[in-house]
Amino acid sequence: MHILEAQQLTKIYGHHLSLKKALTNVSLSVEQGEFLGIMGPSGAGKSTLLNLLSTIDTPTSGRVMMDGRDITHLKGHALAEFRRRQLGFIFQDFNLLDALKVRENIVLPLAVNRLPVDQLQGALTHVASVLGLSELLDYYPSELSVGQRQRVASARTLIVKPQLLFADEPTGSLDSQSATEFLQYLQTINGQEKMTIIMVTHDAFTASFCKRILFIKDGQIFSEIIRQGDRQEFFDRIIDMQATIGGGGKTNALRSGD
Amino acid sequence: MLYDLAIKNIKQNYLLHSIHIVITALAVLVYFDFSLMAADHKLIRLYQDVLPADQMLTFFSIVVAVLLIVFSIYWNRLLLKQRYQDIGLLQLMGGKISKIVLSISLEILISELIAFGIGILLGLLFYKLLAMILLKISVFKLNIGFFYATKPLLLTLALIPILQIIIFLNNLITIKRHSLIKLLKKKDSNRYSPVPQNRAYLLGVLVIGLMVAAVVMTQHVFRLTYELSWLLHLPESFSFLLVFLIIVGIWTVGMYGLFRIVWPLIFKLIGQNKRFYFKDTHMFTLAELRSWFIQNYRSLAVMSLLMGVAFSMIGIGTLLSRYGMASVDGYTPYSVLTTSKKRAAVVDQLAKERVSYYELAPMHGTVIPISYHLQTVLGDDYVSVANPGLVLTTTTYNYFAKHHHVKTLKLKNHDAALILPVTSIIHDRQYQETGKRPRVKIGEYADLNFNIVKLSNHFPLGQALSFDMAVVVNPSDYAKLSEGIRETYYGFILPKNLSSKAADQIAALDQVQYYHMTDSYLMKYGKGTSKKNPSIFFHNQVYLRQDQQRDMRTAIGLMMFTGVFVSLVFVIAIGELLMLKRLTVAQELEKDYQTLLKIGVGPKRLKRDIIYTQGFIYLLPLVLGFCQSLMVAGVLGIFVNRPSLHLLYLITGVFTLIYAMLYLLTTAFYIRTIHI
Ligand SMILES: Nc1ncnc2c1ncn2[C@@H]1O[C@H](COP(=O)(O)OP(=O)(O)O)[C@@H](O)[C@H]1O
Ligand SMILES: [Mg+2]
Numbered sequence: 001m002h003i004l005e006a007q008q009l010t011k012i013y014g015h016h017l018s019l020k021k022a023l024t025n026v027s028l029s030v031e032q033g034e035f036l037g038i039m040g041p042s043g044a045g046k047s048t049l050l051n052l053l054s055t056i057d058t059p060t061s062g063r064v065m066m067d068g069r070d071i072t073h074l075k076g077h078a079l080a081e082f083r084r085r086q087l088g089f090i091f092q093d094f095n096l097l098d099a100l101k102v103r104e105n106i107v108l109p110l111a112v113n114r115l116p117v118d119q120l121q122g123a124l125t126h127v128a129s130v131l132g133l134s135e136l137l138d139y140y141p142s143e144l145s146v147g148q149r150q151r152v153a154s155a156r157t158l159i160v161k162p163q164l165l166f167a168d169e170p171t172g173s174l175d176s177q178s179a180t181e182f183l184q185y186l187q188t189i190n191g192q193e194k195m196t197i198i199m200v201t202h203d204a205f206t207a208s209f210c211k212r213i214l215f216i217k218d219g220q221i222f223s224e225i226i227r228q229g230d231r232q233e234f235f236d237r238i239i240d241m242q243a244t245i246g247g248g249g250k251t252n253a254l255r256s257g258d
Numbered sequence: 259m260l261y262d263l264a265i266k267n268i269k270q271n272y273l274l275h276s277i278h279i280v281i282t283a284l285a286v287l288v289y290f291d292f293s294l295m296a297a298d299h300k301l302i303r304l305y306q307d308v309l310p311a312d313q314m315l316t317f318f319s320i321v322v323a324v325l326l327i328v329f330s331i332y333w334n335r336l337l338l339k340q341r342y343q344d345i346g347l348l349q350l351m352g353g354k355i356s357k358i359v360l361s362i363s364l365e366i367l368i369s370e371l372i373a374f375g376i377g378i379l380l381g382l383l384f385y386k387l388l389a390m391i392l393l394k395i396s397v398f399k400l401n402i403g404f405f406y407a408t409k410p411l412l413l414t415l416a417l418i419p420i421l422q423i424i425i426f427l428n429n430l431i432t433i434k435r436h437s438l439i440k441l442l443k444k445k446d447s448n449r450y451s452p453v454p455q456n457r458a459y460l461l462g463v464l465v466i467g468l469m470v471a472a473v474v475m476t477q478h479v480f481r482l483t484y485e486l487s488w489l490l491h492l493p494e495s496f497s498f499l500l501v502f503l504i505i506v507g508i509w510t511v512g513m514y515g516l517f518r519i520v521w522p523l524i525f526k527l528i529g530q531n532k533r534f535y536f537k538d539t540h541m542f543t544l545a546e547l548r549s550w551f552i553q554n555y556r557s558l559a560v561m562s563l564l565m566g567v568a569f570s571m572i573g574i575g576t577l578l579s580r581y582g583m584a585s586v587d588g589y590t591p592y593s594v595l596t597t598s599k600k601r602a603a604v605v606d607q608l609a610k611e612r613v614s615y616y617e618l619a620p621m622h623g624t625v626i627p628i629s630y631h632l633q634t635v636l637g638d639d640y641v642s643v644a645n646p647g648l649v650l651t652t653t654t655y656n657y658f659a660k661h662h663h664v665k666t667l668k669l670k671n672h673d674a675a676l677i678l679p680v681t682s683i684i685h686d687r688q689y690q691e692t693g694k695r696p697r698v699k700i701g702e703y704a705d706l707n708f709n710i711v712k713l714s715n716h717f718p719l720g721q722a723l724s725f726d727m728a729v730v731v732n733p734s735d736y737a738k739l740s741e742g743i744r745e746t747y748y749g750f751i752l753p754k755n756l757s758s759k760a761a762d763q764i765a766a767l768d769q770v771q772y773y774h775m776t777d778s779y780l781m782k783y784g785k786g787t788s789k790k791n792p793s794i795f796f797h798n799q800v801y802l803r804q805d806q807q808r809d810m811r812t813a814i815g816l817m818m819f820t821g822v823f824v825s826l827v828f829v830i831a832i833g834e835l836l837m838l839k840r841l842t843v844a845q846e847l848e849k850d851y852q853t854l855l856k857i858g859v860g861p862k863r864l865k866r867d868i869i870y871t872q873g874f875i876y877l878l879p880l881v882l883g884f885c886q887s888l889m890v891a892g893v894l895g896i897f898v899n900r901p902s903l904h905l906l907y908l909i910t911g912v913f914t915l916i917y918a919m920l921y922l923l924t925t926a927f928y929i930r931t932i933h934i
Contacts, residue, residue: 084858099545
């Protein structure tokens, strides 16, 4: 069974006079344990799609099913409860709470789930060692580098062991080395913990860590590629696809290099 | 260009500006109407026998103006802080500082003009209503019409340039002082870091100690005054001022420490309970509160102190009115009192009015033309200054005591009872002790002449006979005391109040009596001699309780009216300042709340957190302010017989309601700002 299924998602922003159709009839399904990438030029509707899939926003029409359950119109407490137990989010700008230490930022979701303190400690130790944060627990976010901050944000997400992890341009603020490290962590988690990951990116290098990639253009699915060989090969195919779509900066750079 | 920018900024920050407009308009309304009232002769004349109403109104209008200036400076600083980045960018693009400051000034001017317009308009509109309220609580049964004068209007308008100049200079200096880099920096997060924990414990204890010390000192303020004046050979008024300033200083430092150190420490300590801390959003809430106190400790301390001033005004008013009413209320054991010279006329008049009355036995007393400075030694405790009204001989005292069921002192023959006014400073408890240890020292009063006038404006017996306390003096002191002028008084008890016409007629019998003192008398009792006529003092000869009661009510009415309005402005200003600060916090934290939502914290839960946090933040200055008013009331209460604080509680209740409304509004705006 699909862990996530979207049917005919359409999203229209704005009111009567200035309507903006950001997404048109998008359907897709995601299998348990997948590492799915969503790519496309800027403004294509990637974030919109991710927000709809992850309950952060509601579609104008269509629906999202998770484990066969319609989650499109969850509200209030039920929605909060659902997000807390099933979903994890990682954002481009980390969204760490500045007033709290790294340790506290990471365990916050568990505290909200009202887990007993001793279990909290165990989970923290585990996730911190996986993400290499053990030494940093007593710092404040403002004292860390951006790469470290993104890892903290990931730790906060992963500590609840969500079924589904959503990431919107998670490497957007990272330098290439931090980005590589971070993506390797994601790969590890995807492989070891069997966590399903859906990641939005416009960057081919980042996308090459995925197992499958959906390309979006003008609010519609344009095409799909699946990784078969090694990462380099996958990366080249992604670049080709970007060239076909005619969006990404690298494609243009390649062309002008010809 | 400048104008367009200003208008654009106002539209963008309409909430900030509406807060400014509300408080400014309110202050202007009060300032303008108080000034109008002070100029309204018809109104002021009603009070002329009782109080210099115009001076009082003018004084309080100035207090409001000062508050407005302080508020405006503060508000402007917040506005400026929000603009740092814009200002930095403008400067980067080559904008001139003075021009930038001018555009901000223009923005503020527009907002100010709106506020002054509203304030003055409402002032004119509500003048009659306010004046009627004033007359009503001063128990005048008459109507007063609309009043307008140009001078008060000009005085009000003059505030605009004053505010503008102050704000302009303030901004110019602030921006010049900040480097471009500092301006361009996003926000100065963690402006103050928490005090290291081991030091915080020590300092926290110190702060609490200081505050306790201040409370204890207020309870012994008179004793301290005397100790100090004795120790340093200072005049007592000066020494009192010194003690007062010391207490205020300690309390202020304590207040700063409370917000800077103690509260953050408390939140830290609460956080050490891991079970509590790592549950729900507790850690976020605690961290937020902690940084709120650390970052805003100065303004929170000032707000709490100002709240204290506001409530203390009400507390003082409450007790003063008790003080006044105690001398004229039902406990006063006579309705009419006359000197022997006027007795016949009063009896005639009473007969003419066909009222039944009961005459008390003649009371032989001594009029003391000065305020003695009594230092009653009670153990090691000093009781402070008293204004004795009358000394009775033992016989008279005993007669009186028996007749009116007052607590009886067993006096030996030739002892004397010095009857203190009912509202005098000696407390019941102290009276009991005095009874046991009757030692009274009579000191000298430095400012003799002043006190002759002061005392003689009252009927010397006025409050003296309505005592339920007394101080016993020894015979030699009594001998000194009795060098005053002997006078016999006649008291009448009327079962019912007189009609106001009859009352007026009795009151009309009153004439001031002039006493000519010998030089030697004056030489003995004081150093001060007036250039005018040092040997004359006077007092009234007919006292009508009903009449005095009315005057007292009139005075209290005016006092409470001004006090309540001024403190209301204080309370609202504080509530609105908190609103400003909280909304700034909301803007800063919007992202954090969104993050919490994404993590899966329910919006209901977040709202509940906010309501509680906000409630706590609003409650603190209120509670602290109220405690301060109780402290002040505690000191004043010593002067007041049967002090009752009901009025204080009542008005505090009303203020709390208004303040609570600001709290609810703030919370609603806050929740709207963070979009949950
Ligand atoms: N809240 C919104 N209101 C109106 N339009 C929006 C909103 N969010 C996104 N859009 C528009 O929808 C389109 C898709 O946006 P988005 O999903 O953020 O693109 P991407 O993440 O692929 O860059 C864009 O044209 C954007 O301007
Ligand atoms: Mg996007």
